[in-house]
Amino acid sequence: MEFRPTEHQHQRWNPLRGEWILVSPHRLQRPWSGAQEETALPVADPNNPLCPGVTRPNGIRTPDYESTYVFTNDFPALHPDAPEPPASKDPLFQMAPAKGTCRVICYSPRTDVTMGIMAVQDIVKIIEMWIQELLDLGKRFDWVQIFENRGEIMGCSNPHPHGQIWASSFIPNEPRIKDLKQREYFEEHKTPMLLDYVKKELEFKERVVLSNNEWVVVVPYWAAWPYETMVLPRTHIRRMSDMNHDQKVALAHILRQLLTKYDNLFKTIFPFSMGWHGAPTGSNLDKNVDHWVFHGLYYPPLLRSATVKKFMVGYEMLCQGQRDVTPETAASTLRNVSATDHYMFKD
Amino acid sequence: MEFRPTEHQHQRWNPLRGEWILVSPHRLQRPWSGAQEETALPVADPNNPLCPGVTRPNGIRTPDYESTYVFTNDFPALHPDAPEPPASKDPLFQMAPAKGTCRVICYSPRTDVTMGIMAVQDIVKIIEMWIQELLDLGKRFDWVQIFENRGEIMGCSNPHPHGQIWASSFIPNEPRIKDLKQREYFEEHKTPMLLDYVKKELEFKERVVLSNNEWVVVVPYWAAWPYETMVLPRTHIRRMSDMNHDQKVALAHILRQLLTKYDNLFKTIFPFSMGWHGAPTGSNLDKNVDHWVFHGLYYPPLLRSATVKKFMVGYEMLCQGQRDVTPETAASTLRNVSATDHYMFKD
Ligand SMILES: O=P(O)(O)O[C@H]1O[C@H](CO)[C@@H](O)[C@H](O)[C@H]1O
Ligand SMILES: O=P(O)(O)O[C@H]1O[C@H](CO)[C@@H](O)[C@H](O)[C@H]1O
Numbered sequence: 001m002e003f004r005p006t007e008h009q010h011q012r013w014n015p016l017r018g019e020w021i022l023v024s025p026h027r028l029q030r031p032w033s034g035a036q037e038e039t040a041l042p043v044a045d046p047n048n049p050l051c052p053g054v055t056r057p058n059g060i061r062t063p064d065y066e067s068t069y070v071f072t073n074d075f076p077a078l079h080p081d082a083p084e085p086p087a088s089k090d091p092l093f094q095m096a097p098a099k100g101t102c103r104v105i106c107y108s109p110r111t112d113v114t115m116g117i118m119a120v121q122d123i124v125k126i127i128e129m130w131i132q133e134l135l136d137l138g139k140r141f142d143w144v145q146i147f148e149n150r151g152e153i154m155g156c157s158n159p160h161p162h163g164q165i166w167a168s169s170f171i172p173n174e175p176r177i178k179d180l181k182q183r184e185y186f187e188e189h190k191t192p193m194l195l196d197y198v199k200k201e202l203e204f205k206e207r208v209v210l211s212n213n214e215w216v217v218v219v220p221y222w223a224a225w226p227y228e229t230m231v232l233p234r235t236h237i238r239r240m241s242d243m244n245h246d247q248k249v250a251l252a253h254i255l256r257q258l259l260t261k262y263d264n265l266f267k268t269i270f271p272f273s274m275g276w277h278g279a280p281t282g283s284n285l286d287k288n289v290d291h292w293v294f295h296g297l298y299y300p301p302l303l304r305s306a307t308v309k310k311f312m313v314g315y316e317m318l319c320q321g322q323r324d325v326t327p328e329t330a331a332s333t334l335r336n337v338s339a340t341d342h343y344m345f346k347d
Numbered sequence: 348m349e350f351r352p353t354e355h356q357h358q359r360w361n362p363l364r365g366e367w368i369l370v371s372p373h374r375l376q377r378p379w380s381g382a383q384e385e386t387a388l389p390v391a392d393p394n395n396p397l398c399p400g401v402t403r404p405n406g407i408r409t410p411d412y413e414s415t416y417v418f419t420n421d422f423p424a425l426h427p428d429a430p431e432p433p434a435s436k437d438p439l440f441q442m443a444p445a446k447g448t449c450r451v452i453c454y455s456p457r458t459d460v461t462m463g464i465m466a467v468q469d470i471v472k473i474i475e476m477w478i479q480e481l482l483d484l485g486k487r488f489d490w491v492q493i494f495e496n497r498g499e500i501m502g503c504s505n506p507h508p509h510g511q512i513w514a515s516s517f518i519p520n521e522p523r524i525k526d527l528k529q530r531e532y533f534e535e536h537k538t539p540m541l542l543d544y545v546k547k548e549l550e551f552k553e554r555v556v557l558s559n560n561e562w563v564v565v566v567p568y569w570a571a572w573p574y575e576t577m578v579l580p581r582t583h584i585r586r587m588s589d590m591n592h593d594q595k596v597a598l599a600h601i602l603r604q605l606l607t608k609y610d611n612l613f614k615t616i617f618p619f620s621m622g623w624h625g626a627p628t629g630s631n632l633d634k635n636v637d638h639w640v641f642h643g644l645y646y647p648p649l650l651r652s653a654t655v656k657k658f659m660v661g662y663e664m665l666c667q668g669q670r671d672v673t674p675e676t677a678a679s680t681l682r683n684v685s686a687t688d689h690y691m692f693k694d
Contacts, residue, residue, distance in 0.1 A: 003430035005442070010432045011517065013441035019520040022424065022445055030422030034504030075377030077369065077662070077669055083350035085357045091532070092544050093568055094360035095352070098369055147661040155658025157381030164661065170358065172666035173366040185438070197439050221440055273661040299664055311502025314494035314511065314620040315424070317646055319519035322424055 006326050014222035015185070015193065016178050021224050022322040025329070028304075036307040042159045042269060044112040050160035052109045062106075067122060068129045069106040070165075076102035078168055100141060100168035105129060107161040114150075114161055114269050116259035117342050123252035130276070131241050131248075133165055138241070138281030141167035143175060146240075151271025153301060153309060171280050178277060179292070186291035194293035198232040207331045210257050210339065214250035217258050219331040224321035226303045226310050227265065227330050229258065231296035238292045239278040257339035262300065264337040272300035353673050361569035362532070362540065363525050368571050369669040372676070375651075383654040389506045389616060391459040397507035399456045409453075414469065415476045416453040417512075423449035425515055447488060447515035452476060454508040461497075461508055461616055463606035464689050470599035477623070478588050478595075480512055485588070485628030488514035490522060493587075498618025500648060500656060518627050525624060526639070533638035541640035545579040554678045557604050557686065561597035564605050566678040571668035573650045573657050574612065574677050576605065578643035585639045586625040604686035609647065611684040619647035 003010075011020045049056040052064040058074045078100030085095035107126050108118065115123060130146050137144045148163035149156040171179065185193035201207055201218045209229060210217040220230045231254065237243060243251070262270035276296050279289035303310040303324070316322055325333075350357075358367045396403040399411040405421045425447030432442035454473050455465065462470060477493050484491045495510035496503040518526065532540035548554055548565045556576060557564040567577045578601065584590060590598070609617035623643050626636035650657040650671070663669055672680075 001430045003432050005432065008429045008432075009425060009445045010429075011443040011445045013443070015439055015441075020443065020517075022519075024424040024445075026426075027422055027424050034502060035499040075374055077371040077374050077671075078356060079373075082355045082357075083348045085350050085352065085355075090547070092362055092540070092547065094362075096358040096360070096367065098356045098358045098371075143666070145662060145666050147665055149658070149661045152382040155381060155660040166662050166666070168666075170367075172369075173668075174664075174666050193439070200437070200439065273664050275661060275665040277665070297665065311496070313502040314496045314622060315492060315513050317521075317620050318494055318622040318624070318644065319490070319492050319513070319515075319521050321520075324424075 006329060012222045016181050018177065018181055020320055021222055022320055023326060024322060024324055025326050028324040037153050037309050042112050042114060044110065048111045048158065048160045050106050050158055050162055051111060065106065065109060067125045070103050070129060070133060073102035073104050078102055078166060096170070098168065098170060100166060101137065103133065103165040105163045105165065107163065111160045114259070115255060116263045117344065118256065120252045120256055123256055124248055127248050127251055134239065134241050134281070137165065137167040138285065140282060141169060142280050142282035142284060143168050143171045144281055145275060147273065147275030149273050151269065154271045154273050175277055175280065179280065182291040192236060192291055192293045194232060194295060195236060198234065206328045209261070209331050209334045210254055212250050212254055214247045215254045217254060219327040221327060223327045224323060225299045225301065226323060226325050227300045227334065229298045233294060237294040238289050240276055240294055242294065260342050261334050261337050261339050264343050265334065266302055266306040267343045268306035270300055271302065272298050274298045353676060359569045363528050365524065365528055367667055368569055369667060370673060371669060371671055372673050375671040384500050384656050389459045389461060391457065395458045395505065395507045397453050397505055397509055398458060412453065412456060414472045417450055417476060417480060420449035420451050425449055425513060443517070445515065445517060447513060448484065450480065450512040452510045452512065454510065458507045461606070462602060463610045464691065465603065467599045467603055470603055471595055474595050474598055481586065481588050484512065484514040485632065487629060488516060489627050489629035489631060490515050490518045491628055492622060494620065494622030496620050498616065501618045501620050522624055522627065526627065529638040539583060539638055539640045541579060541642060542583060545581065553675045556678050556681045557601055559597050559601055561594045562601045564601060566674040566681070568674060570674045571670060572646045572648065573670060573672050574647045574681065576645045580641060584641040585636050587623055587641055589641065607689050608681050608684050608686050611690050612681065613649055613653040614690045615653035617647055618649065619645050621645045
């Protein structure tokens with residue numbers, strides 16, 4: 001029998017992580033009688049504590065902002081100063097210091113909007129605010145993680161459109177491994193891994209979801225989540241703060257298109273966790289980071305409909321990631337939904 | 348200020364994975380207005396397809412079994428034979444073969460039981476069946492993953508008490524890294540990492556939840572999930588199939604105690620994913636595996652109550668695991684709930 005990747009089980013290598021993912025395309029046929037998720041639409045709510053003029057649970061009043069608003073998280077996982085743990089001698093009981101700060105970024109004064117229906121110039125404002133925060137926090141911290149958990153099923157506890165920043169004195173596991181893998185590739189091939197990658201994806205076409213003059217959105221060859229995507233630049237951008245004006249506007253355009261596609265896929269405000277990875281900051285600002293290519297990551301949990309998600313549980317936790325739909329099929333499905341007519345405004 | 352691990356943020360090293368976990372004990376105070384989970388109790392249902400004599404959706408009748416029953420999954424992620432992908436030359440587009448088999452293990456003919464209320468001799472039967480499957484599948488496959496997803500929130504789609512086995516021609520990521528890390532430790536220290544670890548935990552006591560003559564249950568120093576535990580032997584057991592009779596019975600005892608504690612913690616059938624890791628099988632059966640120590644892993648998602656779970660989302664997916672309650676506090680909480688009086692049978 002001839003091998004067909006859309007039909008036959010196989011593994012794929014994730015070169016950014018140095019690990020495998022199991023692909024079992026035949027498994028999508030299994031019936032589902034497990035948990036049904038609720039994915040609620042955002043409701044206009046001027047009393048949400050993240051809205052302008054509303055007092056938050058800790059007594060602080062959110063100011064009358066008109067586009068975006070950033071503040072320090074009232075319950076941060078990282079404080080800028082904390083006593084440091086003592087040096088540990090035992091290799092099995094090692095502690096290390098952790099310092100940092102956590103911020104909340106409101107995307108809009110309104111609760112009932114979402115990036116897929118926002119005006120492009122408003123998305124540009126969010127991008128500019130991300131860059132401002134990266135520049136500011138990046139002076140002091142080695143890693144600035146800009147991210148968003150969208151939807152209750154992704155642990156988001158407030159429906160107001162907002163993202164987060166956790167900046168830390170240390171480079172966390174994921175970017176640390178990415179740094180290493182990109183460096184190894186660069187040393188061997190003399191070109192940045194992700195620029196080579198995006199060039200090849202543009203030739204293959206089958207995993208490309210969207211592209212414009214500056215950016216390409218693909219379902220990565222090694223994607224773990226069913227509709228996972230990666231936002232990649234066509235040119236060598238190392239950090240978000242390297243973008244020129246055209247690149248910012250083009251990024252706003254492609255994000256709006258991607259988020260419209262996502263929402264249209266299952267006719268719901270598509271839940272996900274997303275975030276940006278670029279060259280590390282702080283003590284790394286003066287170092288050579290030519291191996292790094294700035295990119296965005298979307299990890300959406302839904303598998304078959306607005307209510308059925310992919311569970312990354314037993315086998316995935318104990319062994320390795322496993323997916324049913326192939327990245328090529330997912331990309332083709334995403335290509336076939338509209339990037340412009342948001343389902344909430346149709347008819 | 349003096350550093351106190353139960354109060355001050357820090358990182359901890361996971362020596363089995365070679366990565367860090369962020370601990371933010373102060374964060375448990377934050378209010379929660381996000382998703383509320385449902386954790387339903389199992390209901391007696393003699394028409395469940397996993398019950399004796401009931402016909403499954405694919406038309407096959409589950410036989411009239413009296414204790415445990417194993418069958419090949421009707422929708423397996425891995426088939427024993429499938430065409431192999433061609434060799435890939437590009438380092439960014441690598442595929443590898445994947446062969447295997449998936450089995451379902453019913454723990455009992457009844458749907459309304461769970462390990463915390465089963466008789467110890469019935470748990471011994473489950474352990475014996477796990478060993479039988481490991482011996483059988485281990486002849487042909489390099490890795491035999493025995494695991495269980497319990498509860499809808501862990502993606503379990505059938506409330507009948509059951510576990511799974513996914514056996515594969517390859518050693519998946521997690522055990523591959525564990526193999527490497529345990530090997531490195533053994534080469535340096537000439538003793539197995541996890542035997543050294545369990546000895547030290549028995550001295551420290553603060554992370555020990557349960558122990559008997561053969562087994563110790565700890566909340567690992569590097570635990571990621573709030574009430575994560577690890578089941579470790581006191582002696583050098585390399586694979587589940589190495590256990591003698593006393594060790595099997597003692598394991599059944601400690602599992603029953605652990606599961607009673609888990610259920611009592613939030614007065615719910617505590618959801619989790621769990622599984623066993625031991626030395627690899629198949630082509631590794633003749634190799635020296637002295638660096639391996641067989642152990643069990645429980646990853647329960649609940650954080651504060653039967654309805655509020657820990658979400659491993661944005662920061663955790665993009666950066667690294669983060670926990671609020673410290674492993675020491677979690678262990679002390681688990682020590683303080685009964686290991687014998689199951690809440691379902693009180694009063
Ligand atoms: O095989 P099941 O129970 O139908 O499926 C469950 O466990 C599998 C193995 O961890 C996961 O891949 C699935 O996402 C989950 O729903
Ligand atoms: O900070 P939030 O939105 O309250 O919390 C959410 O995101 C965090 C960062 O990914 C996670 O640690 C939490 O488990 C999740 O509920």
